[in-house]
Amino acid sequence: MDLKKLSNLQQQLAKQVIIPNEDHRFKSNDLIFSLDIQYKNNIAFVGLDIQTYAGEIIGTYVEKTSVDMEYIPQFFCFREGPPLLEIIQLVQKKLNLNPDLLIVDGHGIAHPRRFGVACWLGVHTNLPVIGCAKRSLLPYQGNLAEKRSSSLPVFLKQEIVGKVLRTQDNVKPVFVSVGNKINLNTAINIILQLSPKYRICEPLRRADHMARVYAKN
Template structure:
């Protein structure tokens, strides 16, 4: 991997990312369809889970796919490893089930990234859809003490620009890190993730995608999930 080339590519593509100001851009509606995605790896095979639900909470299905990857894991360059497998299953579900997402949520970062281009940005630029990054760890430092109550948050800054939020989704549970990837404001992204996480640290649709990917990677049957090995 030529990391200098990839870093420059991230910077070029970051210029295509659109993050609207608060109270502007995409606003979720109850019937909106959410695609949430996660990946588990076994050697050079990616096992991808994609959960589909409406913002109102109606479950519409969970799907899995298996594909090979040839890009190694390198911190801060995760989008080049995860983006193509995620895009592949998004396109497959759209084509085979006529499901059109209104917004994407992925396990990873959006603009809260040293070069403002995490995997959520990669997906947003390639799909032209509102996209949210929801990660378990941060790539950027933040200041302050996060409150213990559900909904407590702290801003994450990069070069004096607010690019993400540290968000407590459950009282006294470790926070998550939310950042917009494309076509959605930071506040809207954080509000959506909190609303989708009534019981657990990880929001429900992303949690189901993770569970499906883990089960598929272990060779277990995933109930009600069409599988399309490649």
């Protein structure tokens, strides 16, 4: 694996990421596609949950695909990006439903080269994408308050590229960053809104659960 080449590719593609200054105003019927992957040997089970912005659950689906690259930290997008894109296009065609926002398990620009898997999906779909990860790739400083909705900035050099966000009182935080066509403030508000009860937001939990069930049969 030529990591030098992939590293250059990430830096090139990172230039295509668009981050607006204005908050995004979603409509009640806008569709949110949320994705997560479970692995069984070299087979990926991709879960895709569809709900409206208002909260109506449309359904959760799973597709089985092969995965052709190993997991390498910082190069995660090249492993998970293609399977994710595949199921999005498949479900889109099959159900004739078009997403207005994607939420993915992983980072957006909170990445050493500003190009996590959420960015990869962003430049390949031209859609708004939010990355929501369970661990950070970049350092942050300070003590995060224990109350829900507390947050601290995550820096790359001097720039804020993401936030550590507590989605529940006294529960480990998640790491939110944008992948494309949405700003951090909007992303944080949406993740909080979608996390009324648990650490991980509801649509990602459904996608994870569905993929997990299928991976065991």
